[in-house]
Every structure is written in C-alpha cells, then in structure tokens.
Amino acid sequence: MGGIMQVVFDALSLGSLYALGALGIALIFGVMRLVNFAHGDVIAFSVFALLWPSVDAVAIIFAGNLPWFLLIPFTLAVGAGLSVLSEVVVFRRFRRANPATMMIASFALGFVIRYFLLMLFSSRPKSISLLPGLSQPVEILGARIPLLQLITILVTIGVLIGLTAFLRRTRFGLEMRAAAENFTMARMLGVRANRVIMGAFALSGALAAAIALILGSQTGTANIMMGASVMLMAFIATVIGGMGSLAGAVIAGFALGAIATVMQVILPPDARAFRDAFVYGAVILVLIFRPQGLLAARGTKERV
C-alpha cells in the first residue's frame, strides 16, 4: 500500500509540474494561436530574479532572502511582468502574422532572455536555498514523501480550481473564453482584445513563476537552461491534450508525469536510460489514434 501510494505521489508531483507548464502554454495558444517557446526562459528568469547579478561561483542571494509571504508574490509578479512585457514589446507586433512567424519570434525572444541571463550570471549553475522548510520528509497514507512534493500537488490543485473559477465566474474569464473560441467574433461583440491577451500573458507568466519556485526549491539550483526540459514536456502535453484546450493540457500533463514515473519503476535497469524514448513512444501512439488530441478545443477545429 505504502509502496503504491509512494508511486502515486511521485507521479502526481511530476505531473503537476508538467500540468502547470502546459496550462501556461495553452492559455496563450488559446487566445492568439501562439506557441510560446520563450515560456521555459521565463521560468529560468523568474529564478534568477531572486539573485543579484554576478559571474562568481557563489550566488549572491538578493530577493531570495525575502520571507516566503513576500517571496512568492514577488516571484509571481516577476514572471507575470516579464511575460506581459514580451507581449507588449514583441508579440503585439506580430498580431497579424501567421502562427509559424510568431513561433519563430518566440524562439528568438527565448534566446534573448537566455543570453541576457548568461551575460549577467555566466553559464555556471547557481545554488540557492529557496523555502528550505519544504525539504523535509512527511508521512502520509503510508508513504514518506518530501513536504515539497505534497505542496506541489496541493498548489497545482489550488491553481486549477482558482483558474476554473476565474474563467467561469468572472467577466474577464468569460471574455477570455470567448476570445479563445472565436477571436474575431469576440472582438466584434465588444471584447477588448489587447486586455484579454495581456491578461493571458500575465497568467501564463505567473504560472511559469510558480514552476520556477517549485523547481528552484526542489533542485536548489538556478541554471539558465533549467526551463527547457519542463517546457518541452509541457509543449508535448498541450499537443496531446488538444491545442488550446486548457482541460486537455492539464490532463495530458498529469498523464505524462504518470507515464514517466511508471516507466522508471517498471523498466529493467538497462532500459531505464532510454525511459524518455518509451514516454515519447506513448505520445506517438496517442497522436496516431487521436490526432486532434485528447480533448480538441472547439475553436481550433476546421469548419467545413
């Protein structure tokens, strides 16, 4: 029982990370058909924002010393701020461009953010002790897991409930859903496009910052490449979830986390090194049988 619960918690916590990432990508894709490849770099930036720029081996902790009740809002604000800034400075100019052009622009933006960090902090990974109170084991349902794992799962569930309420119960949420379904029509009916898009970017940036906090306290490391692997998994989750479908992205994120964890458990030692190949194999199977994704968003279907 304890053994199985342990695996369940492992799968849920990894899935939470992917689900939060996938949600951040799906939100922006929903309102403006942009696959934002700079998302991973927003994650890295949010962690580095807690450090003072220096190229020394030892990190100079700056905002990272704030107490948790200030640290968390600060980091979320940094993520949201950078994301909104990238919309105002870059993506707004591509409003009428085709999705491929926007995707390339997001790659370019990602490089700019990454090299900016490289310039200020060098390529050396920096160590940072974020929320150290979370690095202790707790006993729950017969499984002994790090407190952070539990918090990650709870935070993700909280974010999902909050976001659902926001999208369903508020006027802004309604506008956002309308824009995701049919952007032109929504504009004609009085939805202010820029406001909705900026809102989506702010939410997406804050989600990136949430991942940054979780990754930062889990790994204790700030690394300019740290967002890349989560970004890749999150992107795959949005694809198999059905591009633009928020619920699909979340489900697929959790599914990917579960597959990766289960593969690590059941594969023989020699095959474990190729775990990701098996995970991507599963992704290909899903796409063969459901090319439109698990839950296709209504707005993305071709109308005949």
Added chain:
Amino acid sequence: MNRLTAILAATTCLSGAAFADDERIIVGFATAETGFMQAYDKPAQDAAMIRIAEINDAGGLLGKQIEVVNADTKTDRAEGAKAGLSVIDQGADLVVVSCDYDFGAPAALAAESNGLISFFLCAESIKAGIQGVGPNSFSASVLGAVQGATMAEWAYNKKEARTFYRLLDTWTEYNKSICDGFDWMMPQLADAELVGQDTFLNEDASIAAQITRIKSLPEEPDAIMLCTMMPGAVSAIKQLRAAGINSMILNGSGVDGSYWLSAVPDLSNFFVPVQGSIYGDDPNPAVNEFNAKYTEVTGGAPATQYTYPGYVMIDVWAKAVERAGTTETSAVVAELEKMKGEPTLFGPRTFTSELHHQNQARYLIVETNNGTPGVVDEWTISSPIPVADLMK
C-alpha cells in the same frame, strides 16, 4: 573553405621548419573565453598562468621567457578547430585546449596534425589523449573512472561500507566513467554487495521515482555511489536528503566546491575525491600557499579542485622540456613518458607510451559534515585500472 585550406597549407609548411630553431617558447591557449565552457576553462587557465609566471620569475625555461598566446573557442567545436590553428599560427610550442574532451578535441586534433603537443586542461575521459587524439596529446587531470574506484575502495576499507547502491546520471561520458570505475572495483572487494542500481537524467525535474526504489529496499544501503555532475547533482543530492535517505553519498570530483552547499543546508555524510583542497586544510602546505597566491592574482579563491590541473600541466610539461633541452615535440613527449610517479603539488603523475592520463592517483577525501567540507583522509587505489578495462 578556401581560406581554411589556405591557413592549413600555410601552417603545415611553417610548422616543420620555422619552429625547430625558434628563439622563443610559446604556450598557446585555445580555450573558451566566452560561452559556457569559460566557467570551467578559466580557473585552470589562471592556475597555468601562475605556474608560467613562477617559471619566468625563476629565470625562464631553457633560459627563455615563456610567452603566452590566446584564441577563443567560444565554446563551439568549429571555432575550437580555428582557435587551435590560430595559436599554432602564432608559433605555439604547446597547445592547451578546453577542459572537456568534446570541446577540446578539435583544437587538439589541429595540434596533432601539426606535430605539436596538446594538453587538455582537465578532461577526464580516456579519449583525451592517445586514444582519442593521437600520440602527442595529454590530459592534465585524472580519469573519471579512478574517482569511482577510489570512493568504492576507500568507503569499503575506511567506512566499513558493505552494501552499495549505484545511481547513474546518463547525461555524459564523465558520469558513466565514474560508475565504470566503481563497477571495476566492486568485484575486488570481498563481501561488498551491490543491492540495487538505477539511472536518471541530469535535467530530470524530479528523481522521486528513483528515490522510491531506494526506499523500498529492505535496508538503507551503507553507501550510494552517485555518478553525476552539475547542475543535476545538487538537485539529486537535495532530493535524496529531503526524502530522508541518510546513507553515505560517494561522488566524483565534479561536485567539489562549497559554492552550491547553500542549496542543501546541513548536508552530512557526503564524500568527494579531490586532487587538492580548496578549503585551506590541504595536508601539503604548498597547496595552501598556492591557494593564497591564486586568490591574490585572480581576486577570488579557487572554487573547485578543477583549478589545479592547469598548474600540474605547465609543471610537468616544463620539467619535460627542461630535461629534453628542447621544445621539439618527440623529445618532450619521450621525456613526459618517462615520468613515473613524478611528484607535483597535487600528487604524483605518471605517463606511459600507452596512456597519457592517470589511471591511478592519490586523492584527498573531502567529507562534508553539517554543511562544512574538509579533508578527512587520502587514498590511492591499490592497483591502476588496466587500459583495456578503461576502453570498454
């Protein structure tokens, strides 16, 4: 392309005739001054510069002052080949290349094809030398496999470790080489048992599944051989301890340094093999003097033990040049290959015509206790790892 061919042709013509009766002795650094390898190349290069300054202050090499020329590889393999050719063009007698085999090899191959000696600053793959470049190539560090073998034998003998767990990060050859050395040593340790093994990836956001496997063992293993490197190492160590696993953790030298310890507060029972101590407690006072000098020259103390191979490199090369009485490649290589347990500041060094790397070396053992690292012991593996086993 035409330009490259022209440069190649020009250097090939020049190298034979022009350098033989050269008036000057030139060390060429084809290393990363920019990009991510810079963080690894710069400290070792600074240490090399300190040894060069010492030699020059003492009257030079063969009565001549050593001069230094540089070219930036920009952490790019194609640029690496160009940087190699550039320092060769500027008359280098010794071509120093990047810390890592993959990034240093292009410049080393350029040196090899021009009949010059190349030295990897601190590469720890067997390929960094005869096996991967050619008969004139050397590495200044110690093979990764020696680190894994050292930790296994030391923990077995000095810590009575009997049950071992092997956790490998499959990201790099370096990581694999540590575990290869561990695997080579294990059968030689009577009643030592490998109770389990697992792999992960350096960039894995979580190693929770791997930790669950360790926790489901009937008993916590005495020691975990952790074959990984930065930045994933910190993450793995932090997660192991956060999950309440208190086994002794054995590592390669890649995790040396106190710069990352803030990420895992109060870390204990954690062991790293190092060539010299950066913590001011090296049993050899000359190493502590070197640390002070390094701090004075560069404005900061060495961050990891990977600073030291740069110093060793110039030291052994200059001795070989002095003994050969010339910088001519074949004579210097012959002198280097005569070195058997040649004393250096950071332990004895041996080169043979079969291996231009260390398959046995004295390591200091650094223990981190309550977040404070310090030297607790030293260990040399009982027999060198055979080259045939290293080539597997």
